[in-house]
Structure formats: C-alpha cells, structure tokens
C-alpha cells in the first residue's frame with residue numbers, strides 16, 4: 001500500500017461561458033483528449049472528469065457546460081451540473097475568452113456565495129490579442145470580482161499553461177488519492193463513444209440540429225475481430241429526421257464514417273457503427289426524457 005501521508009489532492013472546476021475554451025483547456029492540461037470540443041457553443045453537456053496523477057498528487061479537473069440562462073429542460077440540467085461542480089471544487093478557474101469577455105451576472109452571483117475556495121481568473125485565447133489588450137480585459141473583469149490570482153493562457157497553443165498548472169499544484173492541499181493513479185476519467189467507454197458521435201454531429205450539422213439531438217448507445221458488443229456498436233440519434237422533431245439522414249442517406253453515412261474513424265482511434269480496434277435516427281418529440285423539454293438520456 002502506498003504511503004498517503006504526504007499526499008495532496010483536490011478538485012478543480014473549469015467554469016465559463018459557452019465557447020470560452022473550457023474543454024480545450026482541460027484536454028491540454030491533461031495532455032489527453034477527454035472532453036469533446038467544437039467551434040460551436042454549448043458542446044459540453046455533462047460534467048466531464050479528467051484526472052491528473054503524480055506520485056504524491058492527484059488533481060481532478062471538472063469540465064462543465066457553458067454558463068447560460070437556461071430556457072429548456074436540457075439546459076436546466078446542464079446548469080445544475082455547473083452548480084454541482086462549483087460546490088465540489090476546491091479551486092475554480094473562471095475561463096474567459098478575451099475576445100468575448102462580457103461575464104453573465106449569473107456567474108458572479110454563483111461565486112459570491114462561496115467560501116474557502118480559491119477562484120482564479122483565466123483569460124484565454126491570448127493568441128488572438130496583444131498583451132496590452134489582454135491586460136485591459138482582465139482589469140475590467142477584476143473590477144467586478146476579487147480573484148485570488150490571474151493567469152493568462154492560450155489553451156490552443158499552450159502559452160501560460162505551465163504556469164497555470166504550477167499555480168494549481170501549489171494550491172492543492174493534503175488529501176488522499178480519490179481515484180486509481182492510472183485512471184484518466186471515470187466515464188465508461190460507451191459514454192466517450194456517444195460523445196464522439198455527438199462531436200461529429202456538432203461539426204457536420206448546422207443551426208438547431210446539434211442542439212436538438214442526443215446520442216443513445218443501445219448496444220455495445222465487444223467482439224474478437226471488431227466491436228459492434230448500435231446507437232440512436234435522438235431528435236426533437238419529425239422534420240429533423242430527414243435533415244439528419246440527408247438525400248439518399250448521404251449525410252448520415254458521412255456522419256457514420258467520420259465518427260467511426262475517431263472511435264476506432266480511441267478504442268484502438270475496428271468497429272462497426274450502426275446509426276439509427278429516432279424521433280422523441282420535444283425530448284429536450286421533457287424532464288424525464290432528459291434524465292433518461294443521462295443528463
């Protein structure tokens with residue numbers, strides 16, 4: 001049994017508006033792609049855990065959905081996830097895109113009731129502006145809230161990440177490892193597979209389609225030669241079915257091909273991906289459907 005006397009551990013929540021770069025940041029800090037990322041806002045729907053372990057240290061990062069004023073049930077569930085993460089966390093990183101830095105009042109309200117937590121301001125995407133501009137943005141935000149520290153980063157090109165990681169490590173206090181050291185995340189493989197299909201869907205389709213769909217893995221058979229995966233793409237309205245499938249099935253075939261390629265890399269094995277479109281009228285608005293699909 002490992003000696004845990006000098007061990008330190010803690011939870012770090014990554015919070016911010018949609019598209020601020022939260023998932024990109026977590027993946028970069030971990031050196032592994034755990035959370036899906038796209039150029040579209042509201043890609044992340046669940047709390048995604050990413051675990052960083054060293055001999056005497058464990059940091060559990062919590063990637064969260066972007067903070068918005070929720071207008072339907074799915075978004076309400078997403079905001080509850082953010083709330084849980086901020087409650088669980090020892091350290092909170094507020095990630096702000098320096099080119100879109102208006103902070104919703106909801107975020108400051110969330111922070112004002114918290115005690116005994118370190119809250120860091122992390123201005124992100126500094127590769128897009130000058131150093132001076134980034135400083136002005138940070139100053140403006142700091143007028144509204146008293147942060148424990150400010151760390152400028154570019155999650156995309158890696159600038160500032162070492163310093164951010166060092167600062168996080170310096171603030172992690174003593175505690176036991178919560179997860180086995182070789183573990184990178186806690187969700188099962190089928191969760192990541194569903195997320196990868198959803199990521200491709202966000203990349204391929206436009207307007208309401210990505211936001212109206214969810215992926216439900218109905219069968220996952222591990223076989224010697226290849227894994228057989230059957231997944232439903234659940235849509236919110238009948239009219240969306242045709243758009244998803246496309247003329248002569250072209251669009252869904254493309255989706256299947258792209259998703260298969262990334263999943264095969266992830267599981268390091270050939271797969272057969274069977275996609276079906278299912279209509280569940282207004283599932284996003286229905287609390288029991290939203291729960292049923294794992295949100």
Ligand SMILES: Nc1nc2c(ncn2[C@@H]2O[C@H](COP(=O)(O)OP(=O)(O)OP(=O)(O)O)[C@@H](O)[C@H]2O)c(=O)[nH]1
Pocket residue numbers: 016017018019020021022023024025036037038039040041042043044045064065066067124125126127128153154155156157
């Ligand atoms: N130029 C630049 N782009 C970035 C940076 N960090 C993230 N991005 C881009 O910003 C977009 C959104 O990134 P995500 O990591 O998906 O953002 P998120 O905050 O997790 O988004 P949601 O899941 O919608 O809440 C992607 O296109 C990223 O490539 C950065 O440091 N510089």
